[in-house]
Amino acid sequence: RPYMILTSHHHVFASLPQMERGVAKVLGGDPKGNNFLYTNGKSVIIRNIDNPAIADIYTEHAHQVTVAKYAPSGFYIASGDVSGKIRIWDTTQKEHLLKYEYQPFGGRIKDIAWTEDSKRIAVVGEGREKFGAVFLWDTGSSVGEIAGHFKVINSVDIKQTRPYRLITGSDDSCGAFFEGPPFKFKFTLPDHSGFVNCVRFSPDGTRFATASADYQIVIYDGKTGEKVSTLGGEKAHDGGVYAISWSPDSSRLISASGDKTVKLWDVGAGTAVTTFNMGADVADQQLGCLWQKDYFLSVSLSGFINYLDKNNPDRPIRVIKGHSKSIQSLTVHKNEGRTYIYSGSHDGHINILSYSLTFPVHYWDAETGDNDDFLGKGHSNQVSKMVVDDTNQLVTCSMDDTLRYTDLNKKEYSASDLVKMDFQPKSVSVAPGGLTLAVCIGQVVLLKDKKKVFTLEGLDYEPAAGAIHPGGSTAAVGGADGKVHLYSIQGNTLKKDSTTMEAKGPVTDMAYSNDGAYLAVTDEKKVVTVFSVADGYSVKNDFYGHHAKIMTVAWSPDNEHFASSGMDNMVYVWTVSDADTRIKLPDTHRLHHVSGLAWIDEHTLVTTSLDATVKQWTVKF
Template sequence: MATDHVDESEYVDEEEVFIDDGEVLQEVEDGEDHPMDEDDEADDVAELPSHDDADVTDTSEQHFEGHDGSVFVVACHPTEPLAVSGGEDDLGYIWDITDGEVIVKLTGHSDSVSSAAFSADGQMVATGGMDGKVRVWRRVGTENFRTWEFLTELQGPDEVIWLRWHPRGNVLLAGSNDSMVWLWQLPSGNTMQVFAGHTGPVQCGEFTPDGKRVVTACADGSLIMWDPRSPTAVFKLSPQDARFDTGGITSLAVNPSSTLAVVGGHDGSVRIINLTKGEIVGALGGHAEGDSVESIQFVNLSGNDSGPGVVVTGGTDGKACIWDLSTMRQRATLQHQDAVTTLLTVPAPKSHLIISGSADRTLRTWDGRTGTLLKEHSGHHGPVLGASLGLRGEVVVSAGDDGLCLVYTTEKEEQ
């Protein structure tokens, strides 16, 4: 298989590991929040009133109503005011987030479109479906991003659970319900690798931010790191490994320096993995036992990517917990009235902002430094199933079970 599009010069020696090798595993129990730094405010969040349908206030700037049924995924273009969405109507759409205009209807799936994403340079877009198809379109011309053409259909998966583009190259990664992970080169559509090592649905996966490795995790409780140039695992952690019995892994994030992964389990547990050594080095216990951890994001509170960092985890218990990985302590708890389904972190210079989406039909913007609620975004009449940041973090676009995509500004409301 051809792999020469992956720049081997990017593969450098492993970086410093921030959690010491001899560190004793530390379990932080539920509710054990710790004080923040000096001037940080208390992390207690007042309960907000519940939303009955008749009482929903629409705070969105724009609607997209093209889908006939639930919208499972939405992803914004890296530079242009465009979003791609996919839903249970077996369709995807590229649409303008400023006016809701349909740019192109993405057809060809015979079952729900469960994943969609633009490539890092924004020149291509891929949709993945429960029918096992991955379909790719590309931009036509050089003057604008209003014209797209179908490029290719990628074969292999049984049912596509997620898609990820390489952070710099035209390489597409997909996790499948049949325990396999697929890697393709675009625009040729050639299969680069098929990673086999899981035994159940591959629930989540990521390229490391440096682009050198792939990390995948499975409903069987295993986590595997791969070299994109080889079908052989770099390392594998299984449920039988000490302190890794999560009851199935449901979410995953890798820190900006590509040295640590944080994974969440179906049973509410959270584990920290040293990717350089392939070892579990920590456990976090802030979520209710038996409530799945659905989303994880690293938060850049310091304005740089050094150190182990801060991570936020969101679960079906309605909580998003902010953790300082240098101290293994919980900084704050962000509260929704129903399951937290998605988390986003805004890029610099507003990298302290966290956006959470929930089955309680709202999204909320928080100050990650203090745990303070800054703004509630409402308008959905059903659970928020996904969200994406657009225009370099100036807007957030949501996907709802009510068939709507809504566009909100992320700015803090005037006090």
């Protein structure tokens, strides 16, 4: 069948870093000072430091990526994954062409360092046969040996001035000092009593620092490796120190700690100039930091990226929020000239992305893309579906067996607007007059004004998806039996209609067009069937094109077009009256299928995926 391939402009709202409790997160900085980078899943995310709404994503690793670092030239990035693969790729082209790929050892890579001429790379981690390697970037041939540790090496750095020196830090509570090239082990640095999480040379090479789970930061002479001092006397922090980053002039450094603070140190005096208090929650532990140009960045266990303000240490200049876990659901809402994208992830987190649309309508102003989240305690498990009702409430259903109604003007979860369900809800839809239809495993529940008023149980089919007609008179429920069952809403009850329609296979999702004229039904047999409501739900058209089970469907505001996404990682935009014309959005989210679809206007489609990113596409007919 003919279709048009859409090479559309799209905008990426990047994921946050993937975080793990008690594990340091390495942030990379580009030598020109414009970008910073981190990893999430199989992706490397590059963000503009002045405007983090500008982002680029590299998705070529086959395994979870753990660390990425710019070459000092700025032209290449080396990224390493859990299998021990290192990929060196181009930063200047949009395609990020692969230059070289190596496997220095088998196992998780934890840190990477380059020599200042961008010719040699050191890699450390959890190798089975060794914990580190140093090699030439263009041939992979060895330029020394990383020895001297008997446990995982967490961190490595190379002095950026000659004569070269290399340092490592390990779970064996020691650092190690090497001379080269070729790099040879000289001696152990035995000054810590806990895991050494991070080791870093000052940019001028005169000093290096080691940071440890023993709350200490030790300063050494960069050329000889002799101990010079410890920061803060007995201890630098009241918790393990996970990361350190030097100032460009080599006189100061910042440190990130499990005590939920970041400190700014005057290295010569050995004292903390500023302490940034990041909060009281476990999620506020600080696991990574980067000093880039005039910016101090830190990363919380929550994945939030903090831009610290030394003039106001208890209040960051900005906090980049978003998702660090896979996104499962999505809806869009417009309010007073602003557009809000609500997305829910598999850890129960709901993110609010807001911006104002400028003229022309489908031009997106990246400057205003702000992320936020609701106050208070929300869902404790995956948010499966979400929709906004006519009273500006966000209605969400979750695997924690609840429905929540959240007032979008207040942006705060409310304990009283929580409805506990008997079974896990899979889908939720709303209609004017306070109506909500929740399709749960084994039952269908009608709610009115946030209260359950009617439950269908003991059904002879397994309900899978549901939709209320915008007029509020009919509820359609799609089943694993491949049928669509209609119920009329009479007062507070659901009455079974004699009409049932046939889909081509077990139903996966369904939606009425905004004007109520059509019902689109997707199924496991890769077909979208559109029924015409006024014609007694006769079939208007069948839409073929997906190569795998279809997951979700969303109607354009024009009621003439709708989008579908499938397990084939494809998104198609269809025209109701012409089943042969379809627009294909290629490579929407390269690594995973699209989990959520929503329209902002008739030319702007938003997609979400398990890669924790939100993307916006311009669709032209």
